[in-house]
Amino acid sequence: MQVLYSYVYSMHFDQISKSLPSYMLLADLPVKERCFEQREALPGEPRCVVCGRYGEYICDQTDDDICSVECKTILLARIAAKTKPAVKAAKRVNLPLGDESFCIKDINFPNIPTLADSRISSLRTKLDICVKGDAVPDPIMCFSACGLPEKLVHNLETAGYCMPTPVQMQVIPASMSNRSLLVSADTGSGKTASFLIPIIAHCSQVRSQESTSNQGPLAIVLAPTRELCLQVEEQAKVLGKGLPFKTALVVGGDPLPQQIYRIENGIELIVGTPGRLIDLLMKHNVDLTYVSVFVLDEVDCLLERGFRDQAMQIFQSLSQPQVMMFSATLHSEVEKMSNSLAKNVISISCGNPNRPTKSVKQVVIWVESKKKKQKIFEIMKSKQHFKPPAVVFVSSRVGADLLSEAITVATGLEVVSIHGEKTMKERRENLRRFLTGEVSVVVSTGVLGRGMDLLKVRQVILFDIPNSIDEYIHQVGRASRMGEEGMAVVFVNEEDRRIFKELVQVLKTAGAPIPRELANSRYTAGVYVGSERKRKLSSRSIYLKDKLVIFRVHAIPEFEACADPTGANCPRLFLNA
Template sequence: MPTPVQMQAIPIALKGQSLLVSAETGSGKTASYMIPVVSYCAQFKHEQSSKMKKPSAMVLAPTRELCIQVEEQAKLLGKGLPFKTALVVGGDPMARQLYRIQEGVSLIVGTPGRLIDLLTKHDMELDSVSMLVLDEVDCMLQKGFHEQVMQIYRALSQPQVLMYSATISREVEKLARLMTNDLVIATVGKPGNQNSSVKQVTIWVESKQKKKKLFDILTSQQHFLPPAVVFVGSRLGADLLSEAITATTGVKALSIHGEKPMKDRRQILKSFLMGEVPVLVATSILGRGVNLFGVRQVIMFDMPNSIKEYIHQIGRTSRMGEEGTSIVFINEEDKKIFPELVEFLKSSGAPIPRELANSRYMMRSFSSSSGNKKRKHGL
């Protein structure tokens, strides 16, 4: 049965209209854009001459892992149809990727940086691309990616644009409207809300005690729910923590981050998803979009610096309605995110630690907002 986001998005996309879709993590967004893409590409290839080798559609995503996953989904949906794909990401030989495209493909899936390399170094033409998908659009239109995305967009000939994320701000909506005139906005569930299948546990832990608290969880039959992903804020932190987990607890752990070779990243993720490794320590490269089916627990060793990234990371533990648990370590070092986090926990019905509710930063924030209300009402 199609999910709510698929029921809304697929018919609109099949009509050729551009879309901006907001839906919670794990709700089936990938298939909701890939079904129209595969349908269009297969029909286009059937109607055109067999000599036509240019791509008809393109999907851009922020990480290599997400691109790999999207291409695998595309291959699955396009099996048996006149539909070929090319994966264009860093870490793999560019010559092989270029050859694959020149041989003739319907769909290119890639990261913006590598695609621009192909465009500039090999004079690749994309004028035949009629469908452009921006997965995790709020990330793709942010500083760092925005210029690259727009450079690729300008190389296309007024494509239908499909944009998806679990967290879409007003600023992203404004940028999306600048890209297309016939934009349809579809929202499934409460915008920016967490997946309701995730049980959130927030623990106040001082920085020096975080490792001990993590080891206590991983050695507890009651609290450790493997397979689990532990999110950290740095690449070095991921390597050191995975080694410490294995050495101290005896629980096998591996790390994954952007500095590891692509071959190693593929093998590590495969080992984890196959159940050979119960704990994966990851940076934010796994925080968005990646379907970690079977993951029962996410532990945020380091709190991300935005509530949007928090929403995406806890969503790794609950895919397509499966229940999961997130455990988040916080302390005064995360004070910038306290107000948004408290509001989010309240709206989710999740418990709020006493230390967080009574923190000096929250009390100052409350006093400031109360003062503003009094001045507003002339009190």
């Protein structure tokens, strides 16, 4: 590690060292490794040229003010990238038509073989890709097939992207043809990378070609939660490393001056929540003139009442951008709204949207509210059924804190909680500890339910079932990423009757066992009416003249044996995995 020199004021270091005790010498103080360890700069103090925090050190190679080893590494990487020859980007052809000028991007490269229409249709069918729209570009089979910068392709390989997922195969070429998109795909299918890759390629191309001094943002990604924004920005940094591509994270909980400073010093991508971005637009002079790409991640959530006005206000401040909308759950209302944001939209659907991913095994347990804690303790004490790291979803912030403490006391496991009332610093630290394996369980409200890429998680427990089936699908989806198998354990009782009908439909579609109490509830009436007579229930059943007659069967191989021979008080804990 190269030496970092501390600032010394008023007198020479040798003179100071003679007058101070050994424990106060600057040489004995540990050098701050990470940017977040450094404090904010006070008025008149030097600022880090990378992040704007207190510039406690001077880089020995550039004499620039920096705050930590992390920012020094970033600074040197930027300098190294500037000295490299610019990567040649795809040619753009400007065709003046009348009083307008349109920019057409050629994405069909002569060295890439093209498929016949019949083979393209067959490929989409095999990959479970459905498209709607005019002149939809063909799917790609590899990342190098659409003219990405060589450095970006290298970054993809380094990050473990060997080949594109089905959603990436179709979305990337469609996005690079400058078309607005409405994309629905399974949770964990790679939607985030499918919009970041075209954004990074576009920004790199613009910066390498422009002759002006404009350093304003070129793209905006909106997301509903701070955690999701943080994850998207981190992934953008990894994929954009070594390219003329800088990001700014604009979320509540972080100091606003630092975010403004970051944007003013020149960035290409803003990743933020609607509320904080509105604050920047209303109270500060943030120039969005050159923003040409606008992404709404988890668009169904962003277009709900809480975010809709803010999202529309941000959109109206832009000048006819390319709009890309993504979610695992889309409905007709969202599709109608998308038509008001953009024209000639391409709709892309991959997998089974509006349904939990097939790779997640759903285990629904009927548990009365008073017995929920005891049930989750039993699961986490069982080596057979507890598969850490695990995420536990609850409905309230207070409940998250209380349950995390209770699990620690009852099981001895180290547990953290994440919710909206915690500071951004606490949320980041708890999420970091969970993702790095320091703790095996995180108890969270819905802030981790959407879009979060929790790669090592293979088990989620829905302690409190969410209010809508869409949120249920998103939370269950945290148990599987990129098709890997996972398990979702769901607690349900009569208090969740608002979601019974939709829940039974989802479980039937997935072929998951349905608890007897849920199947027999009056709130699921009508779900079983139809031509199909035999249903896979958690207890055996037969139909007599359209009347459902339940016969309890005590020797059920999928479940642990019931202690009560009558079956009336059978706890029916969980599936034997």
